[in-house]
Amino acid sequence: MPVNLPAPNPSELFPIAGVRIGITEAGIRKANRKDLTVFLLDAGASVSGVFTQNRFCAAPVQVCRTHLASGAGVRAMLINTGNANAGTGQEGLARAQRTCEALAGKLAISPEQVLPFSTGVIMEPLPVDRIEAGLDAALADAREDHWLRAAEAIMTTDTIAKAFGAQVKIGGALVSITGISKGAGMIRPNMATMLGFMATDACVSQTLMQQLARELAEGSFNRVTVDGDTSTNDSFVLVATNKAAHAPIDSLDSADGQALKAAMLGVARQLAQAIVRDGEGATKFISIQVEGGKSAAECRQVAYAIAHSPLVKTAFFASDPNLGRILAAVGYAGIDDLDQAGIDLYLDDVHVAVKGGRNPAYREEDGQRVMKQSEITVRVVLGRGQAQDTVWTCDLSHDYVTINADYRS
Amino acid sequence: MPVNLPAPNPSELFPIAGVRIGITEAGIRKANRKDLTVFLLDAGASVSGVFTQNRFCAAPVQVCRTHLASGAGVRAMLINTGNANAGTGQEGLARAQRTCEALAGKLAISPEQVLPFSTGVIMEPLPVDRIEAGLDAALADAREDHWLRAAEAIMTTDTIAKAFGAQVKIGGALVSITGISKGAGMIRPNMATMLGFMATDACVSQTLMQQLARELAEGSFNRVTVDGDTSTNDSFVLVATNKAAHAPIDSLDSADGQALKAAMLGVARQLAQAIVRDGEGATKFISIQVEGGKSAAECRQVAYAIAHSPLVKTAFFASDPNLGRILAAVGYAGIDDLDQAGIDLYLDDVHVAVKGGRNPAYREEDGQRVMKQSEITVRVVLGRGQAQDTVWTCDLSHDYVTINADYRS
Numbered sequence: 001m002p003v004n005l006p007a008p009n010p011s012e013l014f015p016i017a018g019v020r021i022g023i024t025e026a027g028i029r030k031a032n033r034k035d036l037t038v039f040l041l042d043a044g045a046s047v048s049g050v051f052t053q054n055r056f057c058a059a060p061v062q063v064c065r066t067h068l069a070s071g072a073g074v075r076a077m078l079i080n081t082g083n084a085n086a087g088t089g090q091e092g093l094a095r096a097q098r099t100c101e102a103l104a105g106k107l108a109i110s111p112e113q114v115l116p117f118s119t120g121v122i123m124e125p126l127p128v129d130r131i132e133a134g135l136d137a138a139l140a141d142a143r144e145d146h147w148l149r150a151a152e153a154i155m156t157t158d159t160i161a162k163a164f165g166a167q168v169k170i171g172g173a174l175v176s177i178t179g180i181s182k183g184a185g186m187i188r189p190n191m192a193t194m195l196g197f198m199a200t201d202a203c204v205s206q207t208l209m210q211q212l213a214r215e216l217a218e219g220s221f222n223r224v225t226v227d228g229d230t231s232t233n234d235s236f237v238l239v240a241t242n243k244a245a246h247a248p249i250d251s252l253d254s255a256d257g258q259a260l261k262a263a264m265l266g267v268a269r270q271l272a273q274a275i276v277r278d279g280e281g282a283t284k285f286i287s288i289q290v291e292g293g294k295s296a297a298e299c300r301q302v303a304y305a306i307a308h309s310p311l312v313k314t315a316f317f318a319s320d321p322n323l324g325r326i327l328a329a330v331g332y333a334g335i336d337d338l339d340q341a342g343i344d345l346y347l348d349d350v351h352v353a354v355k356g357g358r359n360p361a362y363r364e365e366d367g368q369r370v371m372k373q374s375e376i377t378v379r380v381v382l383g384r385g386q387a388q389d390t391v392w393t394c395d396l397s398h399d400y401v402t403i404n405a406d407y408r409s
Numbered sequence: 410m411p412v413n414l415p416a417p418n419p420s421e422l423f424p425i426a427g428v429r430i431g432i433t434e435a436g437i438r439k440a441n442r443k444d445l446t447v448f449l450l451d452a453g454a455s456v457s458g459v460f461t462q463n464r465f466c467a468a469p470v471q472v473c474r475t476h477l478a479s480g481a482g483v484r485a486m487l488i489n490t491g492n493a494n495a496g497t498g499q500e501g502l503a504r505a506q507r508t509c510e511a512l513a514g515k516l517a518i519s520p521e522q523v524l525p526f527s528t529g530v531i532m533e534p535l536p537v538d539r540i541e542a543g544l545d546a547a548l549a550d551a552r553e554d555h556w557l558r559a560a561e562a563i564m565t566t567d568t569i570a571k572a573f574g575a576q577v578k579i580g581g582a583l584v585s586i587t588g589i590s591k592g593a594g595m596i597r598p599n600m601a602t603m604l605g606f607m608a609t610d611a612c613v614s615q616t617l618m619q620q621l622a623r624e625l626a627e628g629s630f631n632r633v634t635v636d637g638d639t640s641t642n643d644s645f646v647l648v649a650t651n652k653a654a655h656a657p658i659d660s661l662d663s664a665d666g667q668a669l670k671a672a673m674l675g676v677a678r679q680l681a682q683a684i685v686r687d688g689e690g691a692t693k694f695i696s697i698q699v700e701g702g703k704s705a706a707e708c709r710q711v712a713y714a715i716a717h718s719p720l721v722k723t724a725f726f727a728s729d730p731n732l733g734r735i736l737a738a739v740g741y742a743g744i745d746d747l748d749q750a751g752i753d754l755y756l757d758d759v760h761v762a763v764k765g766g767r768n769p770a771y772r773e774e775d776g777q778r779v780m781k782q783s784e785i786t787v788r789v790v791l792g793r794g795q796a797q798d799t800v801w802t803c804d805l806s807h808d809y810v811t812i813n814a815d816y817r818s
Binding site for chain 1: 496501530637640726749765813815
């Protein structure tokens with residue numbers, strides 16, 4: 001059961017002019033399951049992506065990087081579930097390449113104009129033949145209003161589809177933004193999560209796209225964690241189809257640039273948080289806000305130490321205000337000159353620790369009340385500077401163990 | 410159920426001349442439970458300790474450091490379970506100090522000659538009155554052959570007492586070594602684990618003791634992890650009572666020094682591994698051996714990334730050879746210039762991955778066979794140097810969640 005995450009609202013999933021989506025059941029790992037998705041982009045779209053920093057990055061991630069760098073102009077994206085094509089060596093690269101060639105052949109474009117994405121089990125050979133056999137059906141299915149179907153087709157252990165949209169006025173034109181994402185384990189994105197796709201009909205020059213993707217990822221996907229495991233396949237791709245009737249945005253600092261970025265960040269953040277809300281076994285959604293640091297980086301370091309502590313996560317699962325576990329995680333986060341006497345801890349509005357010790361006014365019932373909620377904010381004040389940062393995570397439950405002990409069986 | 414960890418063998422727990430141990434039930438947190446232990450050391454013992462690197466270190470750890478640095482000569486150690494006296498601020502320091510004063514008063518020594526240790530719940534005030542009230546009974550209980558009782562009295566969520574001993578000839582004299590330790594959660598020692606105590610009647614100058622403690626911890630407690638949570642209270646203390654009939658050891662590089670260190674390391678490693686074997690919810694004992702690195706530090710970094718990955722740990726629990734999860738952890742361990750094409754992976758004798766991809770000869774049944782064992786060696790070859798290191802860990806099971814969700818209730 002995801003935490004406060006309703007099913008996507010179809011009326012918010014705006015078709016994006018210049019983007020058509022088709023899906024099919026290719027039987028990649030299991031039968032009777034939507035597992036293959038094709039995005040078709042009109043010529044002239046600006047496209048950028050950010051990808052996992054995992055050194056064991058998957059074959060499709062390597063191919064995506066090469067194809068984006070070629071400057072050929074992306075015209076299609078091909079996404080399969082059921083197989084991650086990671087840990088597959090040279091053969092994996094060849095197979096990812098073959099799927100691009102197959103789709104390019106059908107569309108009369110070059111293979112460099114196709115971006116491939118895979119998610120699923122690691123270290124199994126990608127069944128290229130089944131993907132090739134499914135392409136015709138996926139292409140026949142392609143329509144502009146298929147965002148929800150795509151959100152469903154990229155799910156793996158996700159329990160609910162994740163799709164959000166927004167509209168914003170840019171230079172007098174109403175611009176649409178729609179995005180989808182999937183989780184739900186091996187989630188501690190380090191550039192972005194496998195997989196997030198967002199498109200807009202706004203007009204954004206290709207030169208700005210990489211900066212936009214990076215900044216959006218930094219404020220959304222790069223701030224969530226389920227289990228601290230950075231996936232081999234994390235990919236976040238941004239498409240601007242340049243169809244809307246406004247002057248192209250040439251700077252993210254312009255009024256139009258800022259408006260578009262804010263609207264897109266809102267969608268990206270919903271997509272990223274949805275992954276945590278539907279994190280494997282999650283029963284609580286936890287915002288970890290660290291402030292008073294010397295730098296945002298050290299605030300993040302502390303926030304991740306808390307977010308990754310199995311002891312903290314199980315305490316949240318149990319609604320147990322065993323808050324010393326949070327202080328312990330702050331202490332081992334790796335800030336060498338941290339002075340515990342400067343640290344305050346809050347749980348929502350409850351002031352738990354003062355200057356490194358228990359707040360004399362703190363009462364266990366108050367902590368208990370907050371811990372029982374399904375949405376909790378942990379606020380740590382380091383007392384050594386002005387910087388701050390926030391990370392979103394979930395608890396660690398029996399279901400996390402069950403899901404990951406049974407994943408392949 | 411601990412993993413291949415029998416109950417301590419009383420005939421291996423050698424009394425150490427000059428060390429007497431008394432325990433009692435002080436009712437610190439729960440009634441009818443041995444929870445207070447006193448070690449009494451004859452004058453002239455050499456004592457050293459290594460302590461947690463957690464910046465939120467507990468009050469007793471701070472007091473231990475001060476008292477050891479005072480050079481007053483340690484004559485007693487006072488250990489309580491049920492309360493960690495961590496996250497307790499200035500008041501916690503005062504309380505730790507008061508327990509030292511109380512014991513010192515009864516022994517007619519100075520408070521600086523007492524080392525205090527606490528383990529249990531964090532952020533609760535230490536019940537000094539109950540500790541003081543229990544001292545007489547603990548002192549009346551003091552005997553040289555009470556090592557097993559002490560091992561039992563320092564347990565918290567441990568399911569079995571941990572105590573080992575050894576004897577070794579040094580300079581013609583038979584020297585005894587006995588040690589105890591406890592876990593079982595919040596275990597990723599960074600100097601040593603809460604709590605390890607070892608004593609020997611060997612003659613070791615005080616000037617060598619700190620080096621000896623550090624080197625022993627590096628080869629034992631600092632190589633184990635249960636959940637990656639470095640405790641606020643980790644303490645590993647070494648006592649040499651200087652009672653044995655041999656010339657004092659003046660260098661760890663001498664023949665005698667090497668012999669003593671090897672024997673002590675053997676005991677320390679058993680104590681440290683026992684903590685993992687009895688790790689919260691553990692069903693498997695896993696050695697993670699990383700070799701072919703540029704430095705031991707980077708090998709350790711990779712080993713810990715694997716050892717802390719919840720996905721890897723749940724796969725071990727499930728006996729599921731989902732080995733791509735190990736490759737993914739290698740990839741995100743933080744070695745920026747790591748080339749996945751250089752990496753091989755073995756599970757015991759089974760060669761799973763070759764040059765970053767699946768070994769064509771690898772068969773799932775072979776991986777499955779090893780994963781079902783209760784003792785497993787994961788061997789990662791980085792292919793970029795000659796360094797190596799090993800870390801010991803356990804799996805992540807339902808019981809870990811249960812234990813830590815219910816710990817305080």
